[in-house]
Amino acid sequence: MSVPNTTRNELRLLPWTTPDGKPCYLSADSHGSRLSLLADDIEAAQLDSGEQVLAGAKAVLADPKAGERAVRFALTRASESLGDVLRIAVSRGERIPECEL
Known part of the structure; x- marks a missing residue:
């Protein structure tokens, strides 16, 4: 599953797809937005x-x-x-901040 050309953590992979099976993304600017909370509920x-x-x-x-x-x-x-479950894992993994070594 590939992410569009954006910086890491900029987009959230949503737990649903378009009618033709393509992934849906949400700008991760607002973690408490209505759509973000809906995605959390659907993942649960x-x-x-x-x-x-x-x-x-x-x-x-x-x-x-x-x-x-x-x-x-x-x-x-x-x-x-x-x-x-794999979609949820990818979505959550992409939102983990990168560690600076």
């Missing part, structure tokens, strides 16, 4: 959802009688959640 919801999806996927994998449909469903939801 995505992380909570990821925990639930993980628990469900573990349950399906632990069930020797789980059929192909259940496994495919669990894997589909897990891959979606992993995508969300």
Whole structure:
């Protein structure tokens, strides 16, 4: 995932994409803006959802009688959640101030 040509910490990668799947960014000037707080809330919801999806996927994998449909469903939801978590990690990582050595 690449960031537009800006200085580090200038833009925040948002936890959603455009309708055609391109990343959305927010100027990080105001960390308390309404849109920034909305992004924080969505990230928290995505992380909570990821925990639930993980628990469900573990349950399906632990069930020797789980059929192909259940496994495919669990894997589909897990891959979606992993995508969300990776986007959050990139967004938060890009906002960590660089250390001066």
